[in-house]
Each structure stands twice: as structure tokens, then as C-alpha cells.
Amino acid sequence: MTGLPAIKVEKLVKRFGKTTVLNGIDLVVERGEVTCLLGPSGSGKSTLLRCVALLEEANEGFIEINGMPLGFASGPNGERVRLPAAETQKVRAHIGMVFQQFNLWPHMTALGNVAEALVTVRGMPRKDAEERAMAQLSKVGLSDRAGHYPSELSGGQQQRVAIARALALDPDIMLFDEPTSSLDPELTGEVLNVMRDLAESGMTMLVVTHEIGFAASVGSKIVFLDQGKLIVEGKPEEVFGKPRHERIDQFLDTYLDRGAATLL
Amino acid sequence: MTFDPDLIIQYLPDIVRALGVTILLWIAGSALGIVVGFIIAVARRYGPRWLDLALFAPVELIRGTPFLVQIFLLYYGGPFIGLSLDSVTAGLLGLTIYGAAYYSELWRSGFVAIPKGHVEAAQCVGFNRTQTLRRIILPEMTMLLLPSMVNMTILMLKETAILSIISVPELTLAVSALGTKHYAFVEGFAVLALIYWGLVEACSAMGRFAESRLSKYRFAAS
Ligand SMILES: Nc1ncnc2c1ncn2[C@@H]1O[C@H](COP(=O)(O)OP(=O)(O)O)[C@@H](O)[C@H]1O
Ligand SMILES: [Mg+2]
Numbered sequence: 001m002t003g004l005p006a007i008k009v010e011k012l013v014k015r016f017g018k019t020t021v022l023n024g025i026d027l028v029v030e031r032g033e034v035t036c037l038l039g040p041s042g043s044g045k046s047t048l049l050r051c052v053a054l055l056e057e058a059n060e061g062f063i064e065i066n067g068m069p070l071g072f073a074s075g076p077n078g079e080r081v082r083l084p085a086a087e088t089q090k091v092r093a094h095i096g097m098v099f100q101q102f103n104l105w106p107h108m109t110a111l112g113n114v115a116e117a118l119v120t121v122r123g124m125p126r127k128d129a130e131e132r133a134m135a136q137l138s139k140v141g142l143s144d145r146a147g148h149y150p151s152e153l154s155g156g157q158q159q160r161v162a163i164a165r166a167l168a169l170d171p172d173i174m175l176f177d178e179p180t181s182s183l184d185p186e187l188t189g190e191v192l193n194v195m196r197d198l199a200e201s202g203m204t205m206l207v208v209t210h211e212i213g214f215a216a217s218v219g220s221k222i223v224f225l226d227q228g229k230l231i232v233e234g235k236p237e238e239v240f241g242k243p244r245h246e247r248i249d250q251f252l253d254t255y256l257d258r259g260a261a262t263l264l
Numbered sequence: 265m266t267f268d269p270d271l272i273i274q275y276l277p278d279i280v281r282a283l284g285v286t287i288l289l290w291i292a293g294s295a296l297g298i299v300v301g302f303i304i305a306v307a308r309r310y311g312p313r314w315l316d317l318a319l320f321a322p323v324e325l326i327r328g329t330p331f332l333v334q335i336f337l338l339y340y341g342g343p344f345i346g347l348s349l350d351s352v353t354a355g356l357l358g359l360t361i362y363g364a365a366y367y368s369e370l371w372r373s374g375f376v377a378i379p380k381g382h383v384e385a386a387q388c389v390g391f392n393r394t395q396t397l398r399r400i401i402l403p404e405m406t407m408l409l410l411p412s413m414v415n416m417t418i419l420m421l422k423e424t425a426i427l428s429i430i431s432v433p434e435l436t437l438a439v440s441a442l443g444t445k446h447y448a449f450v451e452g453f454a455v456l457a458l459i460y461w462g463l464v465e466a467c468s469a470m471g472r473f474a475e476s477r478l479s480k481y482r483f484a485a486s
Binding site for chain 1: 381385387388395399403478
């Protein structure tokens with residue numbers, strides 16, 4: 001499996017009704033790389049991530065995870081052939097997903113949220129699952145909050161539990177869709193730190209974010225999406241350094257104030 | 265007409281027996297209504313479109329007509345289509361159908377209220393449909409729907425009084441028979457009001473207790 005990219009997106013097209021949201025995306029994420037996906041609101045970042053997580057089905061194109069086709073395989077004439085659900089689930093198990101809205105289950109404690117899939121999906125005895133969940137919670141610095149319900153946790157803590165929940169299943173690829181966008185500014189740091197540690201541990205990550213600082217310092221690659229097309233792709237210093245693509249300039253002006261943008 | 269408490273004491277065993285029938289029919293009818301209502305809601309949401317359309321009309325018909333009329337038609341009209349039931353069976357069936365229509369609409373509103381992201385999070389960690397329903401959707405709905413379920417169950421209790429018109433030996437029938445016999449309507453109906461009210465309060469108290477136990481599960485602000 002070495003040498004195969006972790007994620008390979010090929011000519012991906014996604015339409016909602018008549019609007020084309022993803023217009024032929026080609027993207028490769030190598031193992032151990034952190035790819036940051038930037039772009040204005042409505043450019044299709046979430047849709048791309050949701051296609052990779054199989055929460056949306058693309059209309060055309062292919063996605064491969066560690067070299068295995070996800071959802072659809074290419075037939076003899078290049079047509080899309082739907083794969084059996086069991087096979088799809090197996091491929092999907094390589095992927096963990098973190099949402100902007102955390103999406104913790106409100107009727108379970110932090111520990112319950114993390115242990116649940118180990119019991120229900122993996123069939124692990126509850127006791128073993130909770131042990132593993134506890135270890136995962138301490139990795140995100142929340143072992144002292146294990147017994148708390150989501151409503152008793154701050155946004156930053158909830159998001160860290162959500163990260164632990166995804167990690168408990170041992171994925172080798174993590175997808176993040178604006179993980180800090182619904183947090184108060186003083187809470188984004190604790191989540192970004194957890195993500196930084198994860199990147200350092202060698203996790204393959206595809207991160208949608210408006211945190212330019214995080215993207216520039218942690219990202220191995222920056223990908224810029226505009227109107228459903230991938231228009232810029234490169235190392236952070238290439239993408240943010242001068243000369244800059246005109247759309248990147250506009251984007252930075254929007255998300256940073258002008259002064260900060262010139263400092264880059 | 266004077267208020268005569270002795271009369272009530274004299275007939276206490278009869279009243280207690282009839283109260284038992286009322287409580288049994290109430291609990292059985294509500295429980296069956298909740299279960300059948302859930303099956304209807306799931307069928308309408310996850311089944312084929314024709315099933316949703318096929319269930320729409322009967323649910324609306326039941327919700328759009330008085331229970332008194334339904335129970336009368338079921339008991340006295342049933343034999344014309346080969347459905348001869350004794351009064352208790354007809355009463356329980358009628359309550360179940362009536363409750364199922366209302367409870368199914370409550371369940372439906374619950375399905376709509378569950379944030380889509382909670383279901384997607386379950387999909388992402390590998391839950392299948394049944395697991396998602398059992399472990400995520402159902403518990404979340406229970407918490408969301410508890411107050412309106414308790415409310416509907418209270419209404420179900422009061423609807424059992426209507427079963428007196430088909431001679432189900434329940435509380436209202438027993439007490440009004442007593443009233444007729446002794447010309448003691450006021451006593452009878454005062455007692456009736458107190459007993460129903462007591463049951464409703466007991467039911468509400470249980471609901472409040474359950475709600476307080478579930479209060480931690482309230483949706484987290486994000
Ligand atoms: N389920 C959907 N149905 C219809 N249109 C959608 C749906 N999801 C997203 N869109 C549209 O697709 C476009 C891209 O959305 P999204 O991927 O969420 O953008 P981003 O995450 O970059 O802000 C938007 O115009 C949005 O309105
Ligand atoms: Mg988005």
C-alpha cells in the first residue's frame with residue numbers, strides 16, 4: 001500500500017439540481033500530509049469533504065482511499081459501477097470526520113460518545129470500549145470531563161470530544177470541516193493544538209479552515225477552491241508568498257485585515 | 265338534592281373495580297397507540313412513497329373526527345362488515361387506533377427535529393440504519409418528545425370516558441349508573457372529576473420526574 005496516495009480524487013463533479021457545485025476536481029493527498037482546503041464561502045469545500053466522507057454521492061468522477069475505490073469503481077469503459085455496501089463500509093472505516101457543529105450525541109456522556117461506535121459497530125465489550133475511549137479522551141486532554149454530557153461542556157471541549165470520537169476507531173485519514181468556525185476565538189487554540197499534535201503524529205489530514213496561521217504553519221499543502229474548481233495548489237510558502245494569485249490576495253483581504261495580509 | 269358521601273362509601277368496591285378497568289384500558293391503549301404510532305411514522309418516513317400516501321388519509325380521518333363518533337361506528341357499525349367485538353375489545357381497539365394516529369404525528373415531528381448532523385456523525389463512524397435508529401434517533405426523540413407524549417397520554421385518559429357509550433364497564437359508566445339509580449348526579453360527577461384529575465396529576469408528576477432525569481441530555485449549544 002506504500003506509495004499509494006491516501007486520498008485520490010479524480011474528475012469529481014457534484015451537482016445539486018441544476019447547480020454544479022464541484023466542477024471536475026482532481027486532488028491527491030499523500031500519506032502523512034496535512035492538506036488545507038481554503039476558499040470563499042459557497043465555493044464547495046464542505047461538499048468536497050462530504051463526498052470524500054461519503055455523506056454525499058458525486059455525480060461523476062472517482063475517489064480512491066489508500067488505492068481502494070470508494071463507493072464507485074471504474075468499469076471497463078470508464079463508467080461508474082456502484083460497489084456493494086459492505087465493501088464501501090470497509091473503505092469508509094479508514095476515514096474519520098469532524099464537523100463544524102461538533103454533532104455530539106446529546107444523550108451520551110463524553111465517554112459514551114467516544115465508546116459508542118466501538119460497542120455498536122465493532123462489537124467490543126462495553127468495558128474494553130470505555131477503556132479505549134478513556135485513553136482517547138486523555139489524548140485530547142479531557143479525561144476529567146469523561147462523565148459530562150455535551151450540554152455541560154464548552155464548545156472547544158465538545159469539539160475535542162468529537163475528535164476523540166473519530167480517532168477511537170483508528171482511522172488513518174481525518175477530515176475536518178471548519179472545526180473551529182463555531183467557536184469563540186479564545187477556544188479555537190485548544191482545538192488547533194489537538195490538531196497540531198495529530199499532524200505531528202503523522203496522521204493524514206484534509207482540513208477545511210479559515211485559520212490562515214494554522215494552514216501556513218501546519219499544512220504540507222494548500223489547496224484553494226473557487227466556484228467548484230481547484231484554482232491554486234502548492235506549499236504554503238508558494239501559495240501565500242509573493243507573487244500571489246489574485247484570488248488568494250482577495251481571500252486574504254477578506255479573512256485577515258489588510259495589515260496582517262501584507263505581513264505574510 | 266343533598267350531597268351524600270355515604271353513597272360513595274357504599275359503592276366504593278364498584279367504583280374501584282371500574283377504576284381498574286379505566287386504568288387498564290388507558291395504559292394498554294396508550295402503550296399500543298405509542299407502538300403502532302411509531303410503526304406508522306417509520307413506515308411513512310422510511311417506506312416507499314405510496315405507503316406514506318396510503319397512511320396519510322386514515323391518520324387524517326382519525327384526527328379529523330370525534331372519538332365518540334369513531335367508537336360508535338366501530339362498535340355498532342362493525343358487525344355490518346363482519347367485525348363483531350365485545351365492548352371492551354372494541355374500546356381497546358378504538359383507543360389504540362385513535363392514539364396511534366396522534367402519536368404517529370408526534371413521532372413524525374420528532375424525526376424532523378433531530379439535527380441531520382447527529383445522524384451523519386453516526387454514519388461516519390459506521391452505524392447502519394437500524395443502529396442509528398436504535399442508538400441515536402430513538403433516544404434523542406424520547407428526550408425531545410417526552411412533554412408532548414405525556415400531554416397526549418393525559419388526553420387518552422380522558423377519552424376513555426367516552427367508552428361508556430358502548431357500555432364498557434369503566435369509571436364514567438359505573439358512576440353515572442350510580443347517579444341515575446340514586447338521583448345523585450352531583451356526587452357522582454364530583455367524584456369522577458376528582459379521580460380523573462388525580463390520575464392526570466400522577467401522570468404529569470411521572471412525566472416531570474422523567475424530564476428532570478433527562479434534563480442533562482438537552483441539546484448542547486454550539
Ligand atoms: N444539500 C444541498 N442542496 C442544495 N445545494 C447545496 C447543498 N449543499 C450545498 N449546496 C450549495 O453548494 C454550494 C457549495 O456549498 P458548500 O460546499 O457548503 O460550500 P462551502 O463549504 O465552501 O462554504 C453552495 O452554493 C450551497 O448553497
Ligand atoms: Mg462549508
